Amino acid sequence: MPEFARLRGWLQHRWYRPGPPSPLLRPLAWMYALAVRLRRSAYRRGWLASRHPGVPVIVIGNLVAGGTGKTPLVIWLANALRARGQCPGVALRGYGGHGGAARLVTPADTPAAVGDEAVLIARRTGVPVAVGADRVAAAAVLVRAGCTLVLCDDGLQHLALRPDLAVAVIDGMRGFGNGALLPAGPLREPAEALRRCNLVVINGEDVHGIAAGRAALRMQLLPEALRELRGSRQQPLEGLRGAAVHAVAGIGHPQRFFALLRSLGAQPVEHAFADHHRYRAAELEFGDSQRIVMTEKDAVKCTALATQAMWYLPVTASLPQADAARLVQAVLERLPGGENRHA
Numbered sequence: 032m033p034e035f036a037r038l039r040g041w042l043q044h045r046w047y048r049p050g051p052p053s054p055l056l057r058p059l060a061w062m063y064a065l066a067v068r069l070r071r072s073a074y075r076r077g078w079l080a081s082r083h084p085g086v087p088v089i090v091i092g093n094l095v096a097g098g099t100g101k102t103p104l105v106i107w108l109a110n111a112l113r114a115r116g117q118c119p120g121v122a123l124r125g126y127g128g129h130g131g132a133a134r135l136v137t138p139a140d141t142p143a144a145v146g147d148e149a150v151l152i153a154r155r156t157g158v159p160v161a162v163g164a165d166r167v168a169a170a171a172v173l174v175r176a177g178c179t180l181v182l183c184d185d186g187l188q189h190l191a192l193r194p195d196l197a198v199a200v201i202d203g204m205r206g207f208g209n210g211a212l213l214p215a216g217p218l219r220e221p222a223e224a225l226r227r228c229n230l231v232v233i234n235g236e237d238v239h240g241i242a243a244g245r246a247a248l249r250m251q252l253l254p255e256a257l258r259e260l261r262g263s264r265q266q267p268l269e270g271l272r273g274a275a276v277h278a279v280a281g282i283g284h285p286q287r288f289f290a291l292l293r294s295l296g297a298q299p300v301e302h303a304f305a306d307h308h309r310y311r312a313a314e315l316e317f318g319d320s321q322r323i324v325m326t327e328k329d330a331v332k333c334t335a336l337a338t339q340a341m342w343y344l345p346v347t348a349s350l351p352q353a354d355a356a357r358l359v360q361a362v363l364e365r366l367p368g369g370e371n372r373h374a
Contacts, residue, residue, distance in 0.1 A: 060215035092187030098283025120178030125162030127307035133163025206239035260337035272296030281308035
């Protein structure tokens with residue numbers, strides 16, 4: 032396991048285990064909290080500028096470091112809006128890519144150039160996708176491409192881009208962990224920041240009662256058929272029952288993927304990597320003939336390394352009908368004349 036993944040795994044174990052945060056990390060968390068307050072105050076007082084691209088901006092993010100399911104929700108929402116005749120685009124940082132000036136993702140782009148999530152979103156939605164550290168510039172690229180609204184994958188803490196609708200996605204099983212700020216805990220900003228969000232979406236079972244007192248939306252990630260990397264074959268999920276597989280996950284919360292495989296009857300040998308990890312062929316050679324099953328986010332990076340043993344398991348966000356309608360309607364209401372629109 033790469034050293035960064037080891038460190039990340041150690042931190043996440045401490046963040047989500049019962050008990051208070053590490054006293055050794057608390058001073059760093061206090062310093063981080065001060066930086067967060069000063070930065071937000073600078074924007075609130077106008078010392079730093081918050082800009083708007085001229086079309087509605089919908090930010091779908093989270094309060095914690097690590098995966099909560101926001102990218103599948105962005106994909107779901109982009110497809111739902113397209114089905115209703117809208118022209119959305121998706122802006123994101125492009126982690127794992129080369130960085131540089133904001134630009135559109137093209138069919139020829141690789142994850143090494145623009146990041147794994149950007150490639151995944153472009154493939155799953157067909158809408159324009161722009162990457163760039165400057166989200167305002169990325170949103171402007173989408174407007175020039177003809178998009179009438181911008182969906183931001185992540186960005187609740189990116190204060191330079193002013194949102195019209197802020198949606199927080201929370202992992203119902205992990206919640207906010209020990210409730211501490213980075214690096215003593217998983218929080219990017221205090222949990223009270225949820226008050227700034229227009230909507231809260233709980234991914235999975237709300238074990239910690241985060242939705243209490245809030246009209247939170249519910250979401251779950253549903254697995255689709257297994258697909259091979261090297262060809263076009265698919266296999267029903269029933270084929271995982273009783274199967275010993277090498278499970279590969281380089282995502283924010285690898286254990287969620289491993290747990291999903293176990294729930295489908297598989298017996299996974301777990302191989303966790305850092306989020307946005309760039310794979311080398313040797314890292315996917317396990318010395319036996321067992322099948323390798325990875326996430327779709329990992330699969331977009333492993334096409335050139337694919338063997339006949341490699342498969343991936345796509346997941347799709349699913350919301351109850353009433354919650355889906357509420358989310359789409361909240362977006363449509365931000366469009367010109369939106370008060371007259373109905374999902």
